[in-house]
Amino acid sequence: MSETVIVxxxxxAVLAIVVLIVRFRLNPVISLVIGAVYLGLTAGLGVEGTVGAVTGGFGDILADVGLLIAFGVLTGAMLHRAGAIERLVxxxxxxxxxxxxxxxTAVTVSTALQSIFVDVLLVISAPLARRIAPRIGDRGLPRMATALAIGLECGIVFMVPGVGAVALAGVLGVPLGQMLILGLVVxxxxxxxxxxIMTVLLRRxxxxxxxxxxxxxLAADSADSADSAETTDTGVDPGPGPDGRGTDHPRGAGRQAAPARTATGAGPAARAGRRELPLLALFGPLLAGLLLIAAGAVLDAAGVTHPVLALLAEPVIALLIxxxxxxxxxxxxxGRDMVESAVGDGFRESGQILILTGVGGSLATTxxxxxxxxxxGRFFSASTxxxxxxxxxxxxxxxxAIGSVTISAITAAGVLAPVAPVIGLAPVLIALAAGxxxxxxxxxxxxxxxxxxxLLGQSVRGTLKTCSVGVSIAxxxxxxVILPLSVVV
Known part of the structure; x- marks a missing residue:
């Protein structure tokens, strides 16, 4: 088959996925599978080859990252229930x-808090940021809104265990330790x-x-609603989007069940009167797990091998710890009630993430x-x-076009992933560039x-500045920042 036909x-296939999601509001999972099947059949893989690529790609990526995503989300749910965000702020x-x-705020949200599901993280941290805004001086509200937007979105795609970063590492076969270290560098x-940059613009x-x-x-009403959401027994429903989308969900993805539900034993009110863990102790296990993963990458690069260290540094074992x-x-x-509630939250949150990640792997494999x-590879020659x-x-x-950070990153990485071995480009660089x-x-x-x-009392015009422009600058x-890394990685 000619190269032109394949291209x-x-x-x-990619355009069809976009049209199905945007125009026909078809679920992204179904759209991605349809695109993968079309490409396999038209590229000459045949029925068996196409089905094998779709199912094999789905299974391969979930084998690599499924437990990692689940462990990360569950750990984040525990931290949320224990009030970690409020205390850290x-x-x-x-x-x-x-x-x-x-x-x-931007650095912390993009690094230490990435195990906490983004809906939960935003619903809890936004009211706190709003209360802090008057205390930080000129243009406090837009500066805090910008910091939250940039930190949230960048953390998803760059920082392990952010779901986008873990998914990109799985699609491209990037060792998670390498993704963690270079993601932190970026x-x-x-x-x-x-x-x-945004601070300068806002102040001028x-x-x-x-x-x-x-x-x-109106702003006061939003703040009151957000504050009451932290302690309600009926659950948070943060979905103010015009068509009911969930966070980072593309058009047609459907509204995800509100993940920030709080049950008996959760929230500041329910914790009142109980002794609190030191903040470092609360985050200690997660930080230890990430340090083990990073240490494994460093030891591997240095050629140091030890069976015990190798076991502990395996990402699945480290995040399990x-x-x-x-x-x-x-x-x-x-108490155990809080643990059980957190586990329930984590299972609800991780389901759609895992399925979307899997079908992203199907398209990439096809x-x-x-x-x-x-x-x-021949087109790009030796250029990185x-x-x-x-x-x-x-x-x-x-x-x-789609409106989903994770899906667009995985799809773009899948398109150019085959280039890496041909021209000697490190797959981690493709993962970071896609993110x-x-x-x-x-x-x-x-x-x-x-x-x-x-939640932060902005108009749509204001949010276009703080969120859309701020994250685009990021x-x-x-x-x-990534381009110079291609010289040394």
Whole structure:
């Protein structure tokens, strides 16, 4: 089959996925499978080869990352139930002071809090950020809103155990330790620089409180609703999106069941009167697990081998240790009821993530089996910057169309994943570039946009500035940080 036909059919498959999701509002899982089947049949794989690529890709990626995602989400659910976010924000304010709070918020949300499901993280942290905003000086509200938006979205795709980062590592076969270290190298300067750029813009007249913030009465209502959501027994329903999408859900994905439910024994009110764990102890098991993963990557690069260290540094074992340790601490201090409620939350949250990740692997495997790698490899020759910029552009375009950071990143990475072995490009760079591109133009198709708009008292115009422009700046900064890494990785 001619190379032109393969390239054209790949483009048609990706375009068909976008059209099915955007125009016909078909569920992304079904759309991705249809696109993969079309590509397999038109690329000459035959019926058996196509089905084998779709099912094999689904199973392979879930074998690699399924437990990692589940363990990460469950650990985050435990931390949420134990009130970790509220306490961490208070500690950051004491340590960093008002002036440094936006930067500290962006860095912390994008790194230490990425095990907490994004809906939960945003619903709990936004009211806290809003209460802090008046204390940090000029343009406090938009600065905190920008810091939250940048930290949330960047953490998803760059920082293990963020679901996007773990999924990208699985699709491209990137060792999780390598993804963790290089993701950290990228995400910290990205969020700091992007937050700094937005701070300058906001302070120089770009923010108009009269037009960019809600009326005081409406803003107060939003804040009251958000505060009451933290302790309600009936559950949080943060879905203010115009068509009922969940966070990072593309058009037609359907509204996810509200993950931030709180049951008896959860929330600040229910914890009143109980002794509290030191904050470092509460995060200790998760930090230990991430350090074990990073240590494994360092030891592997140094050629050091030891059976015990190798076992502990395996990502599945390291995150299992983090989950068991967090569960033991939360159960001992707050009771078994809280643990059981957190486990229920975690199972609800992880289901759709796992299925979307699996079908993303199906499409990536089908693209690889179609032979696109050799074709693109000859096109890009020995250049490393060109495919990285291309994967950034593909992910950006897909995100604008689909509205899902995770799906657009996985799809873009799948298209160019076969290029890596042909031209000697490290797959981790493709993963990072895909994540960077998928951040571009977070807008009204994302529930993150609407949550930030309502919970932080912004108008739609204001949210376009803090969320859409802020995260887009982070997207550009990230690819500029990633490109030099291609020289040394």
């Amino acid at each position: 054209v059919n790949t483009a048609v 208070s500690a950051l304010l004491r340590v960093c002071g008002p002036r440094g709070m936006p930067y500290a 995400v910290v300067p990205t969020v700091v620089i992007a937050t700094g 007249g770009w923010w108009d409180p009269a037009r960019d913030e809600q009326e005081p009465a 983090a989950l068991v340790g967090t569960t033991a601490l939360v159960g001992a201090v707050y 693209i690889s089996e179609a032979g696109l790698g050799e074709i693109l 910057a060109a495919p990285l910029l291309m994967v950034w552009l593909i992910a950006a375009v897909l995100h604008v 960077a591109g998928a951040l571009f133009a977070v807008h009204v198709t994302s529930n993150t946009f609407w949550l930030l708009q309502s 997207s550009v900064v990230a690819i500029l």
